[in-house]
Amino acid sequence: MSVVETINVEVAYALPDRQLILEVNVDAGTTVAGAIVQSGIMMEFPELDLEHSDVGIFGKQSKMETVLADGDRVEIYRPLIADPKEVRRKRAAEGKAMKKGGGILADAG
Amino acid sequence: MLTVVLTLAIIAAVFGLVLGYSAIRFKVEGDPIVDQIDSILPQTQCGQCTYAGCRPYAEAIANGEADINQCPPGGETTIIALADLLGVEAKPLNAEHGVEKPSKTVVRIDENVCIGCTLCIQACPVDAILGAAKRMHTVIESECTGCDLCIPPCPVDCIHVIEVEATLNTWKWQAPEVEHAAPRPSR
Numbered sequence A: 001m002s003v004v005e006t007i008n009v010e011v012a013y014a015l016p017d018r019q020l021i022l023e024v025n026v027d028a029g030t031t032v033a034g035a036i037v038q039s040g041i042m043m044e045f046p047e048l049d050l051e052h053s054d055v056g057i058f059g060k061q062s063k064m065e066t067v068l069a070d071g072d073r074v075e076i077y078r079p080l081i082a083d084p085k086e087v088r089r090k091r092a093a094e095g096k097a098m099k100k101g102g103g104i105l106a107d108a109g
Numbered sequence B: 001m002l003t004v005v006l007t008l009a010i011i012a013a014v015f016g017l018v019l020g021y022s023a024i025r026f027k028v029e030g031d032p033i034v035d036q037i038d039s040i041l042p043q044t045q046c047g048q049c050t051y052a053g054c055r056p057y058a059e060a061i062a063n064g065e066a067d068i069n070q071c072p073p074g075g076e077t078t079i080i081a082l083a084d085l086l087g088v089e090a091k092p093l094n095a096e097h098g099v100e101k102p103s104k105t106v107v108r109i110d111e112n113v114c115i116g117c118t119l120c121i122q123a124c125p126v127d128a129i130l131g132a133a134k135r136m137h138t139v140i141e142s143e144c145t146g147c148d149l150c151i152p153p154c155p156v157d158c159i160h161v162i163e164v165e166a167t168l169n170t171w172k173w174q175a176p177e178v179e180h181a182a183p184r185p186s187r
Helices: A032-039 A084-093 A102-108 B002-025 B032-040 B054-062 B075-086 B119-123
Strands: A006-014 A019-027 A055-057 A060-062 A073-076 B105-109 B159-163
Touching (some): A006 A032, A019 A032, A032 A073
Antiparallel strands (some): A006 A019
Protein backbone atom coordinates (compact mmCIF):
# COMPACT_ATOMS: atom_id res chain seq x y z
CA MET A 1 0.00 0.00 0.00
CA SER A 2 1.54 3.26 -1.06
CA VAL A 3 1.08 6.40 0.96
CA VAL A 4 -0.43 9.19 -1.11
CA GLU A 5 1.17 12.58 -0.50
CA THR A 6 -1.20 15.39 0.30
CA ILE A 7 -0.96 19.13 -0.21
CA ASN A 8 -2.69 22.04 1.50
CA VAL A 9 -4.54 24.42 -0.75
CA GLU A 10 -7.22 27.06 -0.33
CA VAL A 11 -10.40 27.61 -2.26
CA ALA A 12 -11.85 31.09 -2.28
CA TYR A 13 -14.93 32.86 -3.56
CA ALA A 14 -15.94 36.41 -2.89
CA LEU A 15 -19.10 38.46 -3.05
CA PRO A 16 -19.09 42.14 -2.04
CA ASP A 17 -20.62 41.34 1.32
CA ARG A 18 -19.41 37.84 1.98
CA GLN A 19 -16.05 36.29 1.22
CA LEU A 20 -14.85 32.85 2.08
CA ILE A 21 -11.47 31.14 2.00
CA LEU A 22 -11.66 27.42 2.75
CA GLU A 23 -8.55 25.46 3.56
CA VAL A 24 -8.55 21.96 2.19
CA ASN A 25 -6.06 19.12 2.33
CA VAL A 26 -6.07 17.22 -0.96
CA ASP A 27 -4.04 14.48 -2.61
CA ALA A 28 -1.03 15.62 -4.61
CA GLY A 29 -2.06 15.83 -8.25
CA THR A 30 -5.53 17.19 -7.51
CA THR A 31 -6.84 19.61 -10.11
CA VAL A 32 -8.51 22.98 -9.65
CA ALA A 33 -11.90 21.36 -10.21
CA GLY A 34 -11.14 18.59 -7.71
CA ALA A 35 -10.16 21.02 -4.99
CA ILE A 36 -13.30 23.10 -5.53
CA VAL A 37 -15.50 20.04 -5.16
CA GLN A 38 -13.61 18.76 -2.11
CA SER A 39 -13.65 22.14 -0.38
CA GLY A 40 -17.45 22.11 -0.21
CA ILE A 41 -17.59 25.77 -1.22
CA MET A 42 -20.57 24.97 -3.44
CA MET A 43 -22.56 24.25 -0.32
CA GLU A 44 -21.74 27.69 1.13
CA PHE A 45 -22.67 29.48 -2.06
CA PRO A 46 -25.50 27.46 -3.65
CA GLU A 47 -25.90 30.03 -6.44
CA LEU A 48 -22.36 29.29 -7.65
CA ASP A 49 -22.42 28.01 -11.23
CA LEU A 50 -19.10 26.29 -11.88
CA GLU A 51 -19.98 25.53 -15.51
CA HIS A 52 -20.06 29.21 -16.33
CA SER A 53 -17.44 30.48 -13.89
CA ASP A 54 -13.82 31.22 -14.60
CA VAL A 55 -11.29 29.97 -12.12
CA GLY A 56 -7.67 30.69 -11.40
CA ILE A 57 -4.83 30.50 -8.94
CA PHE A 58 -3.69 33.62 -7.09
CA GLY A 59 -5.01 36.20 -9.52
CA LYS A 60 -4.19 34.31 -12.69
CA GLN A 61 -6.82 32.49 -14.68
CA SER A 62 -6.27 28.80 -15.16
CA LYS A 63 -8.13 25.81 -16.48
CA MET A 64 -10.25 23.49 -14.38
CA GLU A 65 -7.77 20.70 -15.23
CA THR A 66 -4.71 22.55 -13.91
CA VAL A 67 -2.87 20.48 -11.32
CA LEU A 68 -2.36 22.27 -8.01
CA ALA A 69 0.82 22.83 -6.05
CA ASP A 70 1.12 23.04 -2.28
CA GLY A 71 -0.05 26.42 -0.96
CA ASP A 72 -2.07 27.42 -4.04
CA ARG A 73 -5.21 29.46 -3.60
CA VAL A 74 -7.89 28.43 -6.04
CA GLU A 75 -10.13 31.36 -6.85
CA ILE A 76 -13.56 31.37 -8.45
CA TYR A 77 -14.18 34.57 -10.36
CA ARG A 78 -17.24 36.58 -11.22
CA PRO A 79 -17.68 38.57 -14.43
CA LEU A 80 -17.27 42.34 -14.51
CA ILE A 81 -20.37 44.47 -14.29
CA ALA A 82 -18.91 47.51 -16.01
CA ASP A 83 -17.69 47.52 -19.57
CA PRO A 84 -14.02 48.61 -19.33
CA LYS A 85 -14.22 50.50 -22.62
CA GLU A 86 -17.31 52.32 -21.45
CA VAL A 87 -15.69 53.30 -18.15
CA ARG A 88 -12.60 54.55 -19.96
CA ARG A 89 -14.70 56.57 -22.39
CA LYS A 90 -16.71 58.09 -19.57
CA ARG A 91 -13.64 59.07 -17.60
CA ALA A 92 -12.07 60.58 -20.69
CA ALA A 93 -15.23 62.61 -21.27
CA GLU A 94 -15.08 63.84 -17.70
CA GLY A 95 -11.51 64.90 -18.24
CA LYS A 96 -9.98 62.42 -15.83
CA ALA A 97 -6.75 60.72 -16.72
CA MET A 98 -6.62 56.95 -17.08
CA LYS A 99 -2.98 56.20 -16.58
CA LYS A 100 -1.71 54.20 -13.66
CA GLY A 101 -2.55 56.00 -10.49
CA GLY A 102 -5.93 57.32 -11.52
CA GLY A 103 -7.23 60.71 -10.58
CA ILE A 104 -5.19 61.42 -7.49
CA LEU A 105 -1.73 61.08 -9.02
CA ALA A 106 -2.85 62.45 -12.35
CA ASP A 107 -4.20 65.58 -10.71
CA ALA A 108 -1.00 66.03 -8.74
CA GLY A 109 1.18 65.56 -11.82
CA MET B 1 47.96 17.02 45.60
CA LEU B 2 47.17 14.64 42.74
CA THR B 3 43.64 14.09 44.11
CA VAL B 4 42.93 17.81 44.04
CA VAL B 5 44.13 18.21 40.46
CA LEU B 6 42.17 15.16 39.38
CA THR B 7 38.98 16.30 41.14
CA LEU B 8 39.15 19.74 39.54
CA ALA B 9 39.86 18.23 36.16
CA ILE B 10 36.84 15.91 36.45
CA ILE B 11 34.58 18.75 37.59
CA ALA B 12 35.77 20.89 34.67
CA ALA B 13 35.16 18.04 32.23
CA VAL B 14 31.63 17.44 33.57
CA PHE B 15 30.68 21.12 33.33
CA GLY B 16 32.20 21.28 29.87
CA LEU B 17 30.10 18.34 28.73
CA VAL B 18 26.91 19.78 30.24
CA LEU B 19 27.52 23.17 28.61
CA GLY B 20 28.39 21.60 25.27
CA TYR B 21 25.29 19.42 25.36
CA SER B 22 22.99 22.29 26.30
CA ALA B 23 24.40 24.42 23.50
CA ILE B 24 23.27 21.79 21.01
CA ARG B 25 20.08 20.67 22.76
CA PHE B 26 18.69 24.15 23.44
CA LYS B 27 19.97 25.81 20.29
CA VAL B 28 17.67 28.65 19.24
CA GLU B 29 16.99 28.94 15.54
CA GLY B 30 16.91 32.46 14.21
CA ASP B 31 16.78 35.55 16.36
CA PRO B 32 14.09 35.31 19.05
CA ILE B 33 14.00 39.06 19.62
CA VAL B 34 13.07 39.62 15.96
CA ASP B 35 10.20 37.15 16.36
CA GLN B 36 9.00 38.92 19.48
CA ILE B 37 9.13 42.34 17.84
CA ASP B 38 7.42 40.97 14.73
CA SER B 39 4.61 39.51 16.83
CA ILE B 40 3.90 42.95 18.31
CA LEU B 41 3.76 44.66 14.93
CA PRO B 42 0.31 44.80 13.28
CA GLN B 43 1.26 42.77 10.16
CA THR B 44 -0.34 45.24 7.81
CA GLN B 45 2.76 45.05 5.58
CA CYS B 46 1.94 48.62 4.60
CA GLY B 47 5.52 49.83 4.34
CA GLN B 48 4.84 53.15 6.07
CA CYS B 49 7.86 52.53 8.32
CA THR B 50 9.96 52.71 5.11
CA TYR B 51 10.75 49.00 5.34
CA ALA B 52 9.31 46.44 2.93
CA GLY B 53 7.11 44.84 5.56
CA CYS B 54 6.66 44.17 9.25
CA ARG B 55 9.37 41.51 9.45
CA PRO B 56 12.08 43.66 7.85
CA TYR B 57 11.10 46.49 10.21
CA ALA B 58 11.37 44.10 13.17
CA GLU B 59 14.86 43.12 12.01
CA ALA B 60 15.82 46.77 11.66
CA ILE B 61 14.63 47.52 15.20
CA ALA B 62 16.54 44.53 16.53
CA ASN B 63 19.69 45.74 14.80
CA GLY B 64 19.21 49.23 16.15
CA GLU B 65 18.77 50.70 12.66
CA ALA B 66 15.17 51.79 13.12
CA ASP B 67 13.34 53.55 15.91
CA ILE B 68 10.29 52.03 17.59
CA ASN B 69 7.95 54.87 16.63
CA GLN B 70 7.67 54.35 12.87
CA CYS B 71 4.51 52.26 12.74
CA PRO B 72 1.32 54.33 12.21
CA PRO B 73 -1.11 51.37 12.01
CA GLY B 74 0.18 50.04 15.32
CA GLY B 75 0.11 53.47 16.88
CA GLU B 76 0.61 54.16 20.54
CA THR B 77 -0.27 50.63 21.67
CA THR B 78 2.48 49.11 19.55
CA ILE B 79 5.04 51.71 20.61
CA ILE B 80 4.33 51.05 24.29
CA ALA B 81 4.54 47.28 23.80
CA LEU B 82 7.84 47.64 21.92
CA ALA B 83 9.23 49.97 24.59
CA ASP B 84 8.25 47.41 27.23
CA LEU B 85 9.89 44.56 25.35
CA LEU B 86 13.11 46.38 24.58
CA GLY B 87 13.38 48.25 27.86
CA VAL B 88 13.49 51.67 26.26
CA GLU B 89 11.45 54.81 26.75
CA ALA B 90 8.16 55.01 24.82
CA LYS B 91 7.92 58.02 22.53
CA PRO B 92 5.21 59.56 20.38
CA LEU B 93 4.66 58.31 16.85
CA ASN B 94 6.98 59.84 14.28
CA ALA B 95 4.60 61.92 12.15
CA GLU B 96 6.88 61.54 9.12
CA HIS B 97 5.53 58.04 8.71
CA GLY B 98 1.87 58.96 8.99
CA VAL B 99 -0.82 59.23 11.60
CA GLU B 100 -2.68 56.58 13.50
CA LYS B 101 -6.17 55.93 12.16
CA PRO B 102 -8.90 56.39 14.75
CA SER B 103 -10.50 53.06 13.85
CA LYS B 104 -9.76 50.01 11.77
CA THR B 105 -10.61 50.35 8.11
CA VAL B 106 -10.74 48.03 5.15
CA VAL B 107 -11.27 48.84 1.50
CA ARG B 108 -14.12 47.92 -0.78
CA ILE B 109 -14.27 47.90 -4.55
CA ASP B 110 -17.11 49.60 -6.38
CA GLU B 111 -18.27 46.75 -8.57
CA ASN B 112 -20.04 49.02 -11.01
CA VAL B 113 -16.78 50.73 -11.92
CA CYS B 114 -14.08 48.01 -11.60
CA ILE B 115 -12.54 47.24 -14.99
CA GLY B 116 -10.58 44.17 -13.87
CA CYS B 117 -7.13 45.63 -14.44
CA THR B 118 -5.39 43.62 -11.62
CA LEU B 119 -3.28 46.63 -10.54
CA CYS B 120 -4.75 46.52 -7.03
CA ILE B 121 -4.11 42.79 -6.80
CA GLN B 122 -0.44 43.37 -7.60
CA ALA B 123 -0.25 46.16 -5.02
CA CYS B 124 -1.85 44.17 -2.18
CA PRO B 125 0.86 42.88 0.17
CA VAL B 126 -1.37 40.29 1.81
CA ASP B 127 -3.26 38.78 -1.16
CA ALA B 128 -6.53 40.13 0.15
CA ILE B 129 -7.99 40.87 -3.28
CA LEU B 130 -9.55 38.09 -5.26
CA GLY B 131 -9.76 38.56 -9.01
CA ALA B 132 -8.04 38.15 -12.34
CA ALA B 133 -7.62 40.09 -15.56
CA LYS B 134 -11.04 41.22 -16.83
CA ARG B 135 -12.80 39.48 -13.96
CA MET B 136 -14.40 41.14 -10.97
CA HIS B 137 -11.99 42.09 -8.21
CA THR B 138 -13.27 41.64 -4.68
CA VAL B 139 -11.66 42.53 -1.37
CA ILE B 140 -11.64 39.68 1.13
CA GLU B 141 -12.38 41.72 4.23
CA SER B 142 -11.02 39.21 6.71
CA GLU B 143 -7.62 39.43 4.98
CA CYS B 144 -7.57 43.19 4.37
CA THR B 145 -5.29 45.02 6.79
CA GLY B 146 -6.42 48.51 5.80
CA CYS B 147 -3.00 49.52 4.46
CA ASP B 148 -4.62 51.37 1.52
CA LEU B 149 -1.74 50.47 -0.81
CA CYS B 150 -4.26 49.38 -3.46
CA ILE B 151 -5.92 52.78 -3.70
CA PRO B 152 -3.30 54.84 -5.62
CA PRO B 153 -2.77 52.26 -8.42
CA CYS B 154 -6.48 52.00 -9.31
CA PRO B 155 -6.95 53.72 -12.70
CA VAL B 156 -10.69 54.26 -12.20
CA ASP B 157 -10.65 55.24 -8.50
CA CYS B 158 -13.11 52.49 -7.62
CA ILE B 159 -11.57 51.49 -4.28
CA HIS B 160 -13.06 53.12 -1.22
CA VAL B 161 -12.12 53.03 2.44
CA ILE B 162 -14.80 51.84 4.81
CA GLU B 163 -14.69 51.75 8.57
CA VAL B 164 -15.03 48.39 10.20
CA GLU B 165 -17.65 48.25 12.86
CA ALA B 166 -15.99 47.53 16.18
CA THR B 167 -16.38 44.02 17.49
CA LEU B 168 -15.38 42.82 20.96
CA ASN B 169 -11.96 41.96 19.52
CA THR B 170 -11.27 45.28 17.83
CA TRP B 171 -12.95 47.77 20.12
CA LYS B 172 -10.70 50.14 22.01
CA TRP B 173 -11.07 53.12 24.23
CA GLN B 174 -11.66 56.30 22.33
CA ALA B 175 -9.22 59.04 23.19
CA PRO B 176 -10.99 62.09 24.57
CA GLU B 177 -11.39 64.67 21.84
CA VAL B 178 -9.82 67.71 23.40
CA GLU B 179 -9.44 69.80 20.27
CA HIS B 180 -13.06 69.43 19.30
CA ALA B 181 -14.48 69.88 22.77
CA ALA B 182 -17.65 71.89 22.89
CA PRO B 183 -17.09 75.51 23.93
CA ARG B 184 -18.08 76.33 27.46
CA PRO B 185 -21.51 77.88 27.65
CA SER B 186 -21.12 81.58 28.19
CA ARG B 187 -22.78 83.00 31.22
